[in-house]
Structures are given as structure tokens and as C-alpha cells.
Amino acid sequence: MERHIAMELARITEAAALEAACWTGRGDKHSADEAATMTIRRMFHSVDMDGTVVIGEGEMDEAPMLYIGEKVGSRRGPKIDIAVDPLEGTETVANGLNNAISVIAAAPEGNLLHAPDMYMAKLAVGPGLAGRLSLNDHISVTLAKASEILQKQLSEMTVSILDRLRHREMISALRDAGVRIKLLGHGDVMGAIEAAVESEVDMYVGSGGAPEGVLAAAALKCLGGEMQGRLIPDTTEEYERCIGMGMKDPLKLLTMDDMVGQGNVLFVATGVTQGDLLNGVRYLSNRRAETHSVIMHSLNRTVSYLRTIHHLSGAKIGNIAEAAM
Secondary structure, eight states, X not given: OOHHHHHHHHHHHHHHHHHHHTTTTSSOHHHHHHXXXXXXXXHHTTSSSEEEEEESSSOTTTOSSSOTTOEESOSSSOEEEEEEEEEEXXXXXXXXXXXXXXXXXXXXXXXXXXXXXSEEEEEEEOTTTTTSOOTTSOHHHHHHHHHHHHTOOGGGOEEEEEOOGGGHHHHHHHHHHTOEEEEESSOHHHHHHGGGSSSSOOEEEEEEEHHHHHHHHHXXXXXXXXXXXXXXXXXXXXXXXXXXXXXXXXXXXXOHHHHHOSSOOEEEEEESSOOSSSOOOEEETTTEEEEEEEEEETTTTEEEEEEEEEEOTTOOTTOHHHHHO
């Protein structure tokens, strides 16, 4: 994938973040998500690529735009799989909380998993643990292995997990083991990524959205970390949907190669609200705004941070994307 595509995608997530951030704290997650989605969809067509959305806002009959299978880009460039979450953290923005992002991952055609919209069990780790743990193990075994590999006492380790009722037993097991726990209110993608960057988090566990799992796997590949997953179809209908999307065994352990392939992967994200990895949008004086983005390439594991000042003179809320183009 040409390097210029990375900058084009960053320009798009920047514009989506600017739009979504206008709704911070207003209690309207639907408008925030719609603003980001419409912006990304509109701006995709200016990028010289022949893209196909493999992870987006849902099935064709459920999502009016950025639906799975939708063609995006000018159709003149390389054939690319696109995974997109215009606003990861809709409730986060609505309530003015931290770690909302606009995110896009891209890979050569046929590499990104067509992940259905259901839960996925996940294990995310950084380079020091990559390839050395298994989601098949009980969490107590995983912790013991990680402690030995990292040469840390369990009491020195930190594990992040979404604060959800479905995780009650796992949280109890983590506490029984004596590790520190970082409970996440929202932010499934950023929660997994944090295990592979300079932070106190050693691993991310629990279940979250399968599409978010693929997005996080793209970033972790760029960072030298690892994501393992297993789909959790709750009904016969969900199981059959997995089969219909080309999965021979919906319950198999999914490796990095299963989720993001073996080729080059690109991950781009822009902060919407303040976060641990990215600062959120700041609206400045004189019709200016500041965004912070990250651009990652798996081919050479480069991670670039981009701080951009946008001049929005003449732009109105709902039309910021045009000013940013």
C-alpha cells in the first residue's frame, strides 16, 4: 500500500473526529456517530484506492452507509480491505468521557477478517508476551505464564478488562490472583492497544465486539504485539451467520494471521476525546482546532504521531469536513 494512502486516511479520521467532537457531552450518541460516519463516507471517495468495507457500520440491510461490502475510494488505486469505526466510543462522546477515537485499518484485498457483529473473547499482549500465551488456557494459567516470562510478581502486573457484568467471574479470578486491574468503562480498541505500548498494562482480556477485535489486531501487528480471539455466537442464527461469512469453524481460535493476514497492515486513528494514547480534539481561538493522530505500518513497524492545526474559518458545525479538505 502506498504511503500516501496512510496520510489520506489520517486526513479522513481527523475530519471525522472534528465532526464527532462537536457532540461531546451532549448526550446524543446517535448524532455523534452519524456525523463521523457521514464524514468518512463522503471523504473516502477522494482517495485513490479500490477499497471494500469488510468491517463497518453493519450489514447492507442494517446500515445506510459504510456497510459491509460497500465499495469506497476512487476505484483507481490498489485493491484494499477497509475496516472502519467512524466513532469508537459513541457513549463516551455523548457523556464527555475519555478514549473515544475515529479509526481505520487497511490491508491488501483478502487479508482482513469479515468479522460479524457479535462478541469475541480476546487476549491482547505486547511484544514481550507475543506468541507465548494462549487464549485456550484458563486465566490463572495465563497469568502464571506471563509472570514467569516477564519476570514480574503477579502483584506487579496490570491487566485491563471492560467493566461489564459478563466479566464478573474473570474479574474475581484476577483479584484472587493478586494482579492490579484497570477497569475500562469503554474503549475496546484502545484498551487492547494499551497492552502493546509504553504503559502499565501487561495484557488485555475479556470479551468485546468482534469488529473492534480486528481493528485492535491491526494495531497490535504494527506494534509487534499479539491478539488472539474466539467468536462467541450466542444463537443458532449468529452461528449460521458466521458460516455464511465464510468461517468453516466459527468457534476456532483466531490468530493474528486469521484476523489481519500476513501482508502489510495500516492502522490510523484520531482522538475525539482525551485519551491515554491520543489527545482529543481541542477547539482553539480564531476558528482553529487541534487534532492528534497515530499512523502505524506493520511492514516496518513504524509508529508516527501527527499533531494538526485545522483552520476552520467559514466552517459550521456539520460542515467541518469540507473546511478540512
